[in-house]
Amino acid sequence: MNCSAHFIVGPTASGKSAAAQYIAEREGQLIVSADSMNLYRGMDIGTAKPGADERNKVDYAGIDLAEPTEKFSVAAYLEAVRPAFESGREVIVSGGTGLYIKCLTEGFDDVPPENAELRIELESLDVHSLEQRAKEDAPGLYESLTEDDRQNPRRLIRILEKKHGGSPAARPSKSWDSKPRSTVVGLHVEREELHKRIAQRVEKMYAVGLLEEARELSQLELSPTALQAIGYAEAFAVLNGEFTVEEAKERTIVRTRQLAKRQMTWFRNQLNVEWINTADYPTKEKLAEAVSGFWKKLGPTKIQM
Template sequence: MLYATSGRQAEAEKIRTTPLRQPDDPEAEAFRAIVLVGPTAVGKTAVAHQIARLTGDDVLCADSMSVYRGMDVGTAKPTTAMRHQVRYFGLDLIEPDRPFSVGQFYEYCRTLYREGKIRSDHLVVVGGSGLYIKALTHGLDPLPPASAALRRRAREIYEAGGVEGLLAELERVAPELIPSPRDERNPRRLMRALEIAWQGVRPPRSWHQAKTRGVVVGLDCPRQLLHQRIERRVDEMLERGLVEEVRTLRERYGRLSPTAASAIGYAEISDYLDGRLT
């Protein structure tokens, strides 16, 4: 919280050291930004917004759920008033019934840079999704586009055998693509890894071996306070109409994309609307 409350632009300038290009890109050292990460409800967006107001920077939201249109309350997107004060990117990029990958997000950011819409030393990145942040700080190797047929095949394995079924198939076809221990129970990561493996892509993405250059600032607070903030956020989301938002999305789109449907809060409200939760 220091950088939001100090009122000193110099404090923000000290951490503007993180390159957002691929490691082998000759311009990697030229593009730098402030990058803020931290747990849910710690106040990342508020801090990023205050830094941007102090420095005149733009804000890039690196969050895999904020890219979906209509998913506003449950993703705690910046308010309309905040967007009038600071220019935001990374929001409302796609309909929630469509898939959206980290590769698409990465290309979106590169396009912003090529078109001059974001500027080096004038950007605050706030996440969000660790994979999105890591793509920006480490880069991504080229990968084949998502395949609907292969994704259905992977989902069938998951529905039949769960995470263990996905791991077993990945161990059989491409054990080198098994995610790190922290992510090896994440079905979305495993299904995407299988999709890549079935297309014959080797080896894994280069950022698994790359070293981060620059500084990523992590925000934190005492656990008890964080739990209180999370509980308060949940209450506020319900008061602001999260149930109605989920109901409207279901009526408008029918079935959401697997990623959007699994968003924390949205999955639980859907179960509530279906009578599986009270």
């Protein structure tokens, strides 16, 4: 495939989606979402999916690809977004699912599909949920961990991947190791500011109807990924009388912070990222201008599919 795209990556709540939307509205690009939760239909509020107004102004791919009752593999995602790159239009890829970005920029052939899907599912869990999963799925391996390791998400994910076979999906394949890494643009947000944005996002989710959306979803036989998704698991707990709303909000904030930290670790270790410090650009317009400027300097990234 002889196609290319401009990439914008970053942790959740960093402003990458808003920047991509702003640029695409003015320049006419198609946006490919690289977010593993945006692909589920009916999971809109808790995933901060682009709304109807935004999608009326800009064409999107990689959104609403599957029912929340279904499992959806990385291979299926790549096949679903392929037409966007073959359309002949300029494309922006925006998202925080590092494995999707990695596969788009360096190829998918040597990545075990089941492990890739498992990694995405496990990275959506907090330490408590990972610990419970490890106790159930890999009790022997769990018992071999030290007390410190039982509170370490990476250790817990590692034993679950080992239990389910193959090498961890997060480990670069030989094919990845042999390929030069493309440089993509990323948004860096200072920790205190990112935590503030995450808290504001969670408050907004509840204000605009997360519990009502979760109530509708709870009538379905949801996939494990949907059941354990950040924000939704806590909303389901409120509906079941297990959490108060305030407890659910707080846990969602904690899990989202943990996710943001894992995302940044992935980007630093697995990609070449030209970071833009968002604090240097006080408005959405200024930030979008900076992103466009970096894209012009770097040029588009070749898509490996």
